[in-house]
Amino acid sequence: MTVLKSLSDVFTLRDGHAIPCVGFGTWQSQEGEVAKQAVKDALEIGYRHIDTAYAYYNERSVGLGIQESGLDRKDIFLTTKLWNTDRGYETTLKACQKSLELLGVDYLDLYLIHWPANDNVYDDPVKVNKDTWRAFEKLHKDGLVRSLGMSNFLKPHIEQILDDAEIPPVVDQIEFHPGYPQFDAVEFCRQNGILVEAWSPLGSGRVLSDARLQKLAEKYGKTTAQICLRWELQHDVIPLPKSTHKERIISNAQIFDFDISAEDVRMIDELPTFGYSTYSPYTLPF
Numbered sequence: 001m002t003v004l005k006s007l008s009d010v011f012t013l014r015d016g017h018a019i020p021c022v023g024f025g026t027w028q029s030q031e032g033e034v035a036k037q038a039v040k041d042a043l044e045i046g047y048r049h050i051d052t053a054y055a056y057y058n059e060r061s062v063g064l065g066i067q068e069s070g071l072d073r074k075d076i077f078l079t080t081k082l083w084n085t086d087r088g089y090e091t092t093l094k095a096c097q098k099s100l101e102l103l104g105v106d107y108l109d110l111y112l113i114h115w116p117a118n119d120n121v122y123d124d125p126v127k128v129n130k131d132t133w134r135a136f137e138k139l140h141k142d143g144l145v146r147s148l149g150m151s152n153f154l155k156p157h158i159e160q161i162l163d164d165a166e167i168p169p170v171v172d173q174i175e176f177h178p179g180y181p182q183f184d185a186v187e188f189c190r191q192n193g194i195l196v197e198a199w200s201p202l203g204s205g206r207v208l209s210d211a212r213l214q215k216l217a218e219k220y221g222k223t224t225a226q227i228c229l230r231w232e233l234q235h236d237v238i239p240l241p242k243s244t245h246k247e248r249i250i251s252n253a254q255i256f257d258f259d260i261s262a263e264d265v266r267m268i269d270e271l272p273t274f275g276y277s278t279y280s281p282y283t284l285p286f
């Protein structure tokens, strides 16, 4: 476990870039004032890592939030994701330009393939994934994207990319929370120098009412959300909590002043499956 003391402490990616250890999530943050204000609040509070996606339909507001924060672009780690309908070589190059325009920036810190192509949607999903990755490598060489990664890729999908990648992926963002930790995928990523980020680190709110987690929260004098986020950090996984409420954005950042004991970490690790989104990269119909 890496010792981390604040939101701006970093992990070092395999490509040498630094990535702040907690990201601010924006899935389901409504385009417009709500998404913009949430990003401004997060940056004011000290978050330095913002995660969005073309498919969240809020890149414009996220970009405005960054601009209005008054912070230097270089002091913010910004991630967005390529949407499924843009997979493929030329379409990926265009989609990245579009995201850059919407965000109002001239480079991304991290670009992720949002979901792997699967055979529910394509005759040859492996070719689609490889073509998309070639475009990612071009975007990197052109200086538009600093680090390359993927989201929702599990072992077989990652192997497709590693098979002939010139520039290997450095991040995989997967569903990871108490009740659905996907430890096999985390272990495979680790063996291949890929840092894991947790989407739905609070199970999109679904795990917060769990009595076992609430009991632990009481024991540590913390909120259930803080227990989830701390547990993720103790696994060297980057949580990306989303909130559009300032008091929650603040409290989700107060996770550096306690440790969950090894015994309690194990208890959370071993909880049976609950709070799973049901989104599987093997069967997703888009």
Ligand code: A2P
Residues within 6 Å of the ligand: 025, 199, 200, 201, 202, 203, 204, 205, 208, 223, 225, 240, 241, 242, 243, 244, 245, 248, 249, 251, 252
């Ligand atoms: P809201 O944006 O209204 O605050 P995840 O990050 O796992 O996707 O979870 C996000 C969901 O959890 C959102 O519905 C968000 O609601 C809610 N949420 C975020 N932080 C907290 C918190 N500290 N306590 C309760 N609910 C939270």
